[in-house]
Amino acid sequence: MPEPKGEAAGLDLTGVSHRYGARLAVDNVSLKVARGEILGLLGPSGCGKSTTLRLAAGLEDLQQGEVRIGGEVMAGPGGSVPTEQRHVGMVFQDHALFPHLSVADNIAFGLGRLPAAERRQRAEYWAGRLGLAAHIDSYPHRLSGGEQQRVALARAMAPEPRVMLLDEPFSSLDSRLRDQIRDQTVEVLKQAGTATLLVTHDPEEAMRMGDRIAIMQAGRIEQVDSPDRVYAAPATPFVARFLSETNEIRLRVTAGGRVESPFGALPAGALPEGSEALLMFRPEALQERETGHGLALKVERATALGAYRRLEVSTGMLRFAARLPAGPLPPTGTVLHFGLNPDFCFVFPAA
Ligand code: ADP
Secondary structure (H helix, E strand, O other): OOOOOHHHEEEEEEEEEEEEOOEEEEEEEEEEEEOOOEEEEEOOOOOOHHHHHHHHHOOOOOOEEEEEEOOEEEEEOOEEOOHHHOOEEEEEOOOOOOOOOOHHHHHHHHOOOOOHHHHHHHHHHHHHHOOOHHHOOOOHHHOOHHHHHHHHHHHHHOOOOOEEEEEOOOOOOOHHHHHHHHHHHHHHHHHHOOEEEEEEOOHHHHHHHOOEEEEEEOOEEEEEEOHHHHHHOOOOHHHHHHHOOOEEEEEEEEOOOEEEEOOEEEEOOOOOOOOEEEEEEOHHHEEEEOOOOOEEEEEEEEEEEOOEEEEEEEOOOOEEEEEEEOOOOOOOOOEEEEEEOHHHEEEEEOO
């Protein structure tokens, strides 16, 4: 992927590390977010996502590495630009609106230097963009959680930041509303051409909103790629497991660089003959075949999950999770036949 340069430069982190006492929370992280791009920073709780975002914002003193915004150094060995001069917008899970200010005044909060009429005009514009026009003179306690979160986004967007930093901004919202606000947020950010770093522990959120996803574990970035690539070509077992439930079998690599799975032989990539491999496959890799084709598996459990069915199936020795399109649930004990779709199978060296 070409590197953003000059005008296209948004946010650049290079070789950033951070310790809290003896604990290394961020370990040599380099990330680039181009203008107009949304990068999802995804990982489990405690892996260092928020610290990375806080370092980009200047809310945490940089200990090692460099932070640039729009190509200009914001923090590095030579010193640090304070948060309020970095032109970053921020939205957190706890949206922290000012309770004593109206929606209009909340949105206009960061526009201190503009004349009052222009502040009001900009507040009205952003309230309109985010469907808050009817609430412009309301106070935050009169708004729903979703409306409050949209005010927080409008407040962050109004000063036209170069970089937007979002830290779990939708976690407190219920799921249908959350989808709506996610889509609306993407639209607003894309139209403004803002470089956005979105911190989330939710793979679906990262995939729905991100142009690219950086997957983080224990302070390190494991993979940066498009949502379809991280899902279909995970770089590590951790990435594979973090994005969905997985099935796993340990196998030895045979002559010809293959692993003999119960479903048939699969290529083992570059793994040497005789080495131990970990075959991983996603539940949707299991595809039902006609009787007489594929591996016979007994249904141990079947659950309807709306658009699809989750089946637990077993050989007696091995148990797998399968994901099939919605339909009637097979009774426990039914024998079904399955093959593997190689597109959702991954072979790694066994740890
Ligand atoms: P995430 O956002 O992925 O949940 P954080 O960046 O918040 O992760 O935290 C990374 C690690 O640093 C965690 O182990 C956390 O406990 C620790 N940590 C975060 N903030 C502080 C702090 N202010 N003081 C000490 N340790 C902290």
